Amino acid sequence: MQFNSITQKLHDWYGENKRLLPFRDTEDPYKIWLSEVMLQQTQVNTVLPYYNKWIKRFPTISSVANEKLDTVLKYWEGLGYYKRCINFYKAIRIIKDDFHCKIPNNRKNFILLPGVGEYTASAVLSIAFKKPYPVLDVNVKRVMSRMLGIKNLTRHNEKRIMVHLNKMIFKDNPGDFNQAMMDLGSLLCKSSNPLCSKCPLRTNCYAYRNNKSDKYPNKIKTKTLPHYDISIGIIWRENKFYIQKRNLKSMLGGLWEFPGGKIKPGESAKVALKREIREECGVSIKNINKIGIVKHSYSHFKITLYCFYCREKKDSLELNNNAKMITINEIKNFPFPKANHKIFELFKQSQFYV
DNA sequence: AACTCGTGGGG
DNA sequence: TCCCCAAGAGT
Numbered sequence: 001m002q003f004n005s006i007t008q009k010l011h012d013w014y015g016e017n018k019r020l021l022p023f024r025d026t027e028d029p030y031k032i033w034l035s036e037v038m039l040q041q042t043q044v045n046t047v048l049p050y051y052n053k054w055i056k057r058f059p060t061i062s063s064v065a066n067e068k069l070d071t072v073l074k075y076w077e078g079l080g081y082y083k084r085c086i087n088f089y090k091a092i093r094i095i096k097d098d099f100h101c102k103i104p105n106n107r108k109n110f111i112l113l114p115g116v117g118e119y120t121a122s123a124v125l126s127i128a129f130k131k132p133y134p135v136l137d138v139n140v141k142r143v144m145s146r147m148l149g150i151k152n153l154t155r156h157n158e159k160r161i162m163v164h165l166n167k168m169i170f171k172d173n174p175g176d177f178n179q180a181m182m183d184l185g186s187l188l189c190k191s192s193n194p195l196c197s198k199c200p201l202r203t204n205c206y207a208y209r210n211n212k213s214d215k216y217p218n219k220i221k222t223k224t225l226p227h228y229d230i231s232i233g234i235i236w237r238e239n240k241f242y243i244q245k246r247n248l249k250s251m252l253g254g255l256w257e258f259p260g261g262k263i264k265p266g267e268s269a270k271v272a273l274k275r276e277i278r279e280e281c282g283v284s285i286k287n288i289n290k291i292g293i294v295k296h297s298y299s300h301f302k303i304t305l306y307c308f309y310c311r312e313k314k315d316s317l318e319l320n321n322n323a324k325m326i327t328i329n330e331i332k333n334f335p336f337p338k339a340n341h342k343i344f345e346l347f348k349q350s351q352f353y354v
Numbered sequence: 355a356a357c358t359c360g361t362g363g364g365g
Numbered sequence: 366t367c368c369c370c371a372a373g374a375g376t
Contacts, residue, residue: 039372046362046371080360083375117374137372155355182372191370192365222369251359299360338361 006204007168007177013200014180017187023051024179029103029128030061036123037088037115041081044186050079061103064089065096070335073254077335086254087115105129127175134165135178139185145217146189149206153217227302231273232260234291234347235281237312240325242281243334247322251298256324256334258343260305269306277310282318285310291350296339307343309352 003011021044023035034054038047054075058064064072069089076085091113095103103124104110111121122133134140141153144161170177188195194213202208207216235242235258243256261276263269270288277285287310294305319325326334331344347353 036372041359041371041373042361043363043371078361080362081373083359084373087374115374119373123372135372138370139372178372186372219369224368297361300358 003170004168006201007170009200009204010168010177010180010184011170014176014183017183018179019183022048022055024127027128029105029124031055032128033103033120033124034088036120037084038079040084040120042079046079050076061092061095061101064092065101069254073335074333077255078338078341080338082252082254082335084115086248090114091116103128105131107131107133123178126178130172130174132166132169132171132174134162134169134174135182136162136165137182137185139182139189140165140178142191142217143181143185143189143201146194146207146213147201147205149210149216151216151218225297225300225302227304229263229269229304229306230260231263231269231276231306231308232258232343233273233277233285233288233308233310234258234343234352235277235283235285235310235312235317237314237317237325240327242317243324243326244280245322252337254335255337255340257337257340263306270308273306273308281323283312283316285312287311289352291352292346294339294342294346296342303339305339305343307346309347309350 023031026032035047035051038051038054057075058067058072069086072089073082073085076082079085094113095101105125105128107121107125110116110125111118116124119135119137122135125131126133126135136158141158141161144150144164145153148161148164150157150161165181168177184199184201188199192214196202196205196208196213199205199208207213242259244259245256246252246254248254259277259280260273261280263272267275273288274285277283289309291307291309294307296303296305317323317325324334336344
């Protein structure tokens with residue numbers, strides 16, 4: 001292969017710094033695809049344990065397609081952005097029904113699948129099938145922004161960056177090129193405190209030559225997150241408590257939770273809980289005991305959870321398809337969001353847990 | 355085109 | 366403690 005000097009430097013650097021990640025030590029497009037979905041907005045070290053557990057339980061496409069969504073979601077529990085899992089599951093079902101369990105190796109068909117966008121299509125096709133598609137993730141954007149001195153990552157400027165990437169890409173191994181660019185971005189050309197002295201491309205980098213690495217790319221101002229107060233109840237009947245499944249279309253869709261809801265302005269936490277429990281469980285609760293407070297932060301708002309313990313009379317709760325009474329030992333069978341696990345922990349430390 | 359969608363780590 | 370940030374996609 002003939003490379004220009006920048007591409008040659010990147011190639012040499014990657015040869016010396018290649019990481020042996022489990023999802024890169026394979027040619028199975030299913031495994032590479034899974035890893036790319038897990039890696040969306042999530043760093044490698046966070047993904048590793050989830051990826052390993054998932055592959056052990058679901059080693060093939062058919063092993064996913066033959067399970068129910070609930071079973072699969074449990075293996076995503078804690079990783080966040082659960083729509084990724086739901087879309088991946090939907091896509092796998094389509095692969096089974098329409099493609100005989102074989103992942104399409106052309107971009108037009110692959111990118112039509114739910115949860116597969118520009119990045120994922122390029123990553124999987126380049127790594128698993130050696131197709132010459134450069135990826136443009138947040139790492140590559142940052143590297144190119146600094147190298148070329150492009151401050152604002154507008155759609156127009158991203159197209160300009162893509163023109164460069166298409167010239168730079170290793171024609172014989174596009175997957176290695178994409179991996180090298182992303183590794184360079186995440187290990188050296190970091191968002192804050194970049195390790196420019198170790199960067200093989202520093203003499204070609206506009207931002208480095210002008211001592212302006214921290215100015216590229218432009219930072220976007222973040223809004224302060226709104227805050228909500230929420231009441232939740234752990235409603236017991238004999239040795240079981242009430243949980244309900246969140247609507248698939250909503251935030252945290254498909255996961256289970258304790259009943260409860262937002263406290264209205266001027267409303268007390270206890271009154272709010274009574275109102276919500278009447279609406280959701282069809283009962284009027286009386287024995288309400290305060291357990292404590294849990295704070296949690298989501299991507300676009302924060303909450304304070306006022307947690308209560310309630311003991312109900314036998315056979316008084318309404319149970320539809322999306323509601324269940326379970327024992328403490330059955331928690332492991334249902335996917336819960338992080339906030340609910342915090343509540344479990346609080347409850348276990350309370351006087352009501354025996 | 356903005357906004358929604360989780361969670362954990364770092365400064 | 367609080368804010369920023371992270372291998373994006375759907376709407």
